[in-house]
Amino acid sequence: ETGVTQSPTHLIKTRGQQVTLRCSSQSGHNTVSWYQQALGQGPQFIFQYYREEENGRGNFPPRFSGLQFPNYSSELNVNALELDDSALYLCASSLWTGGEDTQYFGPGTRLTVL
Amino acid sequence: GESVGLHLPTLSVQEGDNSIINCAYSNSASDYFIWYKQESGKGPQFIIDIRSNMDKRQGQRVTVLLNKTVKHLSLQIAATQPGDSAVYFCAEGTGFQKLVFGTGTRLLVSP
Numbered sequence: 149e150t151g152v153t154q155s156p157t158h159l160i161k162t163r164g165q166q167v168t169l170r171c172s173s174q175s176g177h178n179t180v181s182w183y184q185q186a187l188g189q190g191p192q193f194i195f196q197y198y199r200e201e202e203n204g205r206g207n208f209p210p211r212f213s214g215l216q217f218p219n220y221s222s223e224l225n226v227n228a229l230e231l232d233d234s235a236l237y238l239c240a241s242s243l244w245t246g247g248e249d250t251q252y253f254g255p256g257t258r259l260t261v262l
Numbered sequence: 263g264e265s266v267g268l269h270l271p272t273l274s275v276q277e278g279d280n281s282i283i284n285c286a287y288s289n290s291a292s293d294y295f296i297w298y299k300q301e302s303g304k305g306p307q308f309i310i311d312i313r314s315n316m317d318k319r320q321g322q323r324v325t326v327l328l329n330k331t332v333k334h335l336s337l338q339i340a341a342t343q344p345g346d347s348a349v350y351f352c353a354e355g356t357g358f359q360k361l362v363f364g365t366g367t368r369l370l371v372s373p
Contacts, residue, residue, distance in 0.1 A: 150305070181360070190351050190363030191306065204360050238305050250296070251361065253305035 150174060152241050152254035160260045166227045169257045173220040173241030179203070180222045181251060182214060185236040197222060198244055226259075234261045274370045281342045283367045285335040285352035292354035296361065297326060297337045301348045309337070309350075339369075347371045 151174035161167050173180050179198045183191035193206035197216035211227040220241070226233055236258050240251035275281050287295070293314040298306035312319045312326045312335075319326050325338040335352050349368050353361040 150307070152305075183361075183363075188365070190353075190365050191361075193360050193362070196360065206360065240305075250308055250311060252308060253298075255303075255305045 150252035150254065152239065152252050154237075154239055154254040154257050156257060157255070158258045158260075160262065161229050162262050163229055163231060165229050166225065167229060167259060169224045169226075169237050169239075169259070171222045171224070171239035171241075171254055173222065173239075174252055177220055177241035177243045177252075179242045179244040179249075180216055180220065181240045181242070182222075182224045183238040183240065183253075184208070184233075185238055185256070187235070191238055194224070229261045231261050234259060271365070272368045272370065274372065275342050277342060277344060277371055277373050279342050281337075281339040281346070281369060281371075283337045283339075283350050283352075283369065285337075285364055287333050287335060287352070287354050287362075289354060289356065289362070290330075290333065292356050292362075294355040295326070295328060295335050296353045296355070297324075297335075298351045298353060298363075299346075299348045300351060300366070306351060342369075342371050344371045344373055 153172045155170045181196040182194040185191040194208050195205040196203045200216045213225045216222040236256040238256045240253045242249045242251045296311040297309040300306045310321045310326050323340045327336045349366040351363050351366045353363045
């Protein structure tokens with residue numbers, strides 16, 4: 149186990165709604181990254197937070213937003229849900245020391261948008 | 263744009279065989295490469311990584327080879343076991359932590 153947990157496990161929403169997904173990082177990790185994984189594809193980078201600040205963003209619209217808290221837990225918020233937002237959402241935590249550091253993934257939240 | 267791809271979408275092997283999973287990457291600025299294993303219903307699990315200043319790294323039953331000349335990465339699994347059945351992803355990074363993943367290779371191990 150990686151020590152990274154996510155909630156909820158599964159979620160069903162309708163188009164236009166808003167959703168909040170949660171992640172609890174591995175103890176001591178200061179960086180969290182969020183990824184979207186569509187069925188049959190590799191994870192796509194959404195954004196990353198380092199010490200509560202956004203530290204990089206992938207090619208996702210502003211309706212995808214996030215927060216990282218002082219205890220290193222984090223949230224991914226998606227507004228105005230679209231059918232194509234249906235995917236597995238993964239968070240990954242790491243201890244960034246300035247170089248390349250291993251990212252440890254949680255089990256993901258499966259979001260279905262109807 | 264950035265892309266990481268795999269040559270074979272599915273690899274079928276017999277238990278005890280050695281498996282080789284290949285990956286091509288396109289970003290020559292990438293300096294960090296990782297292999298993840300993903301079982302059904304689970305998140306990606308770290309297997310092994312390699313920095314761009316290396317061409318080979320070994321772990322327990324796994325070896326990663328990096329050929330920067332042709333931008334190719336491979337994962338070798340020795341004595342493949344049924345528990346190795348999963349989807350394997352290579353991913354590349356460029357120093358700060360954004361990872362670019364390929365679409366994955368499914369490894370099927372028959373007893």
